[in-house]
Amino acid sequence: MSSVRDMIAAALSAAMGSLGVEMEPSLFIVERPARIEHGEFSTNVAMVAAKELGEKPRVLAEKICGYLTDNPVRYQSRLEIAGPGFINFFLDYGYLHDELVQVVEQGEVSFARSDIGAGERVQLEFCSANPTGPLHVGNGWWASYGDALARLLRRCGYKVSTEYYVNDTGGQIRRLGESLLARRAGREVEEEGYQGDYVKELAKRYTGPDDVMIAGKWAAEENLATIKASLDKLDIHFDVWFSQASIEESGAVQEIVDLLASKGLIVEEESKKIFLSTRFGDSRDRYLVKAGGDFTYLAGDIAYHYNKFVLRGFQRVIDIFGADHHGQVASLKAAMDALGVGSARLEILLGQMVSLLSGEDRLKFSKRKGNLIPLDDLLDELGPSATRLLSLSTSIDRATSVDIEKVKAESMDNPVYYIQYAHARMASIERVRDQRGIVLPEISKVNLSLLDHPRELALLRELRTLPEVVEDAALERAPYKIANWLKDFSGLFHSFYHDCYVISDAVAIDLTYARLYLVAGCKVAIRVALSLLGVEALEQM
């Protein structure tokens, strides 16, 4: 949908053209000013162009305004030149009412949907926690992020396949097996093993042979079932579960090593094989085959990514790793360049560490042992919606700390209530509408221009930004922007709810009709945003 902003940008471009200057809309900004005194929209075009033209910004702004006065954009009511040379647009509120009509007509399916993805096939790998134990809170944090990103990308026209890479082979499975057998034999688990209580529970149920690999694989499968159950609770469902063992057994890893060797990118050191990744920007060369003849993790990972790009034909691959996997980024990208895939198609997002506070105690996620908190514990405390919203509220680039005691409280420390309450109030208004038998006329027969209360206008302005926020959040891989929009929007709705009665003897019926459509539009928007984050929209609270 072509927005009012695009329309203004085009008009400004035309105005510059009339002054003999080629000015693509991408070269200047048309934005909604932070302060409403500065108009509905404002632009810096005069300041940007002034330098090249050798003219004073305000003088140039005068000329542009002259053109726009003769050739006004739709809804234009007044122009103003302010500050160092901003041009502020004051518009007839009709533009907001017209956009409300669009929101209502588009509905949940179409509103804030975009085609910027243009059908690009994207593979999104995330979570991929090793099946050596249950998911902990950190796993769940990034899993929610990945799932929300998948929803966002789909909303924006990408064809997304989500995937969980199951590390079901190698040394850690051996260690898991050793730990399991030790427990079954009543021994303590050694330092390097898995010491969690869940291993004790598994040991009670294991009836297989005293073979570490068999025991390890059995335990891994059990753990995987537990992981899937936790993810189900979060409403996260992967399209593909990809087994690391399967790619090794298929011979694909060997093929990749051979392929690299054929390109002269492998050197051998006795039985070891080393990939010359420094030729592709890595900080050191990397082992692919160990002294004992086993493949390294990296060798399997390269084969896995080759599989994604070449065998399955994904145009883009996005991996979401924890920041502790930073070390493998350069190696994997080097391999993609070496194999001709091109590292630009591989996007690796690193989730910074998350630490939990519980009162005075600082609890840090530790993969190996001790103080990690199972995701299920948090889910039991908070429920899936609050858990998801919490983890989706901050940037992936920032190491966050969360106080579990605080978020358990039903307060703005846990904004899910604030947002869900806004939705519940919308639903409540509609229930009352039905109880009173109010039949809403078609929108074309309703006088939406009655919506001119400051609360209503503020709500309408925020409502219409969602499509831009969705696109931005998708392109920036930043679901937290949706969470922020939800908080802001919910706040504006609560203010409206408080100051503007929709259904009341004190409100004229025409205004009730208009406000009911405003509520309907708000409900569309908030439901779209909630669904993108996977947070439940409650009818009542």
Next chain:
RNA sequence: GCCCCUGUAGCUCAGCCGGACAGAGCAGCUGCCUUCUAAGCAGUUGGUCGCAGGUUCGAAUCCUGCCGGGGGCGCCA
């Protein structure tokens, strides 16, 4: 030593592809329930945007250097 992330109000965080007096929530203080849910609303206190230079008409935002925090530099995965 090198690489990645980060330093904004007492706390948790937005803003960071340059713009108009730096934002939100929580915490603190003060008000508001006879009408659609007070899990709400309104007001108010609180900031050298880590420090120092530089670029610019304009810097929290870009560049450089310091200082602090987190993570990584395995023939682990």
